[in-house]
Amino acid sequence: MATSESESGDIRDTFKDFLASKSLRVTNQRLAIFDAAYGHSDHFTAEDLLEQAREIDSSVSRATVYRALPILTESGLIREVDVGRDYKFYMANKNATTFQAQVICLDCDKIFEIDAPFMEWYGKTVAGKLGLQVESQRLQVSARCPKDAQSPCMLKGKSA
Amino acid sequence: MATSESESGDIRDTFKDFLASKSLRVTNQRLAIFDAAYGHSDHFTAEDLLEQAREIDSSVSRATVYRALPILTESGLIREVDVGRDYKFYMANKNATTFQAQVICLDCDKIFEIDAPFMEWYGKTVAGKLGLQVESQRLQVSARCPKDAQSPCMLKGKSA
DNA sequence: CTCGATGCAAAATTTTTGCAGTCCC
DNA sequence: GGGACTGCAAAAATTTTGCATCGAG
Numbered sequence: 001m002a003t004s005e006s007e008s009g010d011i012r013d014t015f016k017d018f019l020a021s022k023s024l025r026v027t028n029q030r031l032a033i034f035d036a037a038y039g040h041s042d043h044f045t046a047e048d049l050l051e052q053a054r055e056i057d058s059s060v061s062r063a064t065v066y067r068a069l070p071i072l073t074e075s076g077l078i079r080e081v082d083v084g085r086d087y088k089f090y091m092a093n094k095n096a097t098t099f100q101a102q103v104i105c106l107d108c109d110k111i112f113e114i115d116a117p118f119m120e121w122y123g124k125t126v127a128g129k130l131g132l133q134v135e136s137q138r139l140q141v142s143a144r145c146p147k148d149a150q151s152p153c154m155l156k157g158k159s160a
Numbered sequence: 161m162a163t164s165e166s167e168s169g170d171i172r173d174t175f176k177d178f179l180a181s182k183s184l185r186v187t188n189q190r191l192a193i194f195d196a197a198y199g200h201s202d203h204f205t206a207e208d209l210l211e212q213a214r215e216i217d218s219s220v221s222r223a224t225v226y227r228a229l230p231i232l233t234e235s236g237l238i239r240e241v242d243v244g245r246d247y248k249f250y251m252a253n254k255n256a257t258t259f260q261a262q263v264i265c266l267d268c269d270k271i272f273e274i275d276a277p278f279m280e281w282y283g284k285t286v287a288g289k290l291g292l293q294v295e296s297q298r299l300q301v302s303a304r305c306p307k308d309a310q311s312p313c314m315l316k317g318k319s320a
Numbered sequence: 321c322t323c324g325a326t327g328c329a330a331a332a333t334t335t336t337t338g339c340a341g342t343c344c345c
Numbered sequence: 346g347g348g349a350c351t352g353c354a355a356a357a358a359t360t361t362t363g364c365a366t367c368g369a370g
Binding site: 023024025027029030059060061062063064067086 | 324325326327328329334
């Protein structure tokens with residue numbers, strides 16, 4: 001149904017395989033939600049996802065989106081990004097190789113993902129000292145555009 | 161009303177001074193909420209705070225707690241700790257000198273604050289590279305107790 | 321055919337807000 | 346005494362859940 005089947009076809013198969021491996025059923029709604037998630041190149045909310053999934057399959061309900069999100073997260077195909085707002089953000093895990101930190105601009109209200117590969121090392125170091133096993137890490141920097149700058153938030157996917 | 165007036169009396173005055181400086185009124189409810197916050201040595205939720213504040217002044221309402229929390233946070237006397245659960249945690253800022261990271265144990269469901277002074281340097285460095293002004297930072301590590309350890313979560317206020 | 325999955329709507333949960341009365345300054 | 350503050354309860358807003366029905370395997 002999508003414009004280009006081949007673009008994300010193999011990743012879609014990965015999702016199907018994951019569902020099969022967990023004895024979960026491959027339904028049209030789950031595929032629509034998956035396609036909607038991978039149609040986004042940025043962060044999105046559960047409500048965003050519902051809206052986009054409904055454009056693919058109008059029968060998708062809010063409950064199904066909320067029930068699909070943990071599955072997609074557990075599969076590693078999407079990532080949960082909680083920056084402390086009322087609602088959570090999600091994003092497709094298209095090229096997730098290194099640890100990502102979030103820079104949240106309080107002026108632009110946007111969230112930028114930046115590579116922070118050193119965090120991997122840091123997490124292991126701290127974990128080793130405390131005798132704990134790291135499960136996950138979050139590094140978030142809230143910042144403001146310089147008021148005198150001509151173009152706010154000129155940062156993109158830069159690495160730190 | 162408290163057991164030891166002298167223990168936190170001076171900090172209480174700091175709170176009163178802050179209220180005065182902002183042209184906010186010093187009410188019994190606000191003082192009760194403040195005392196309740198500083199009676200805790202650990203993290204607490206808004207609901208916890210309401211309960212404890214009511215033991216000091218039974219007239220304190222939930223709405224007033226929620227209205228006081230931003231004031232206390234802005235004053236720097238308490239700190240907001242959002243670890244991605246439904247509700248937020250807070251804690252009295254008794255000895256806040258360096259940056260604090262949170263280690264959340266997924267087994268014990270507890271939150272530990274550890275000093276992470278290097279983060280201050282890191283934040284400034286990244287901010288400088290991107291031309292942004294850092295407002296605040298969050299570093300959170302989710303971890304698990306080693307299953308074969310005899311006593312889980314033996315970490316305390318250790319420094320990293 | 322069987323049981324997991326879905327949609328709908330109501331519930332749950334945390335936080336916010338409108339309003340009339342209260343009390344600090 | 347005036348206006349900020351408060352309590353109460355209803356409202357908001359996001360996420361969860363119960364139940365009858367639907368459909369994947």
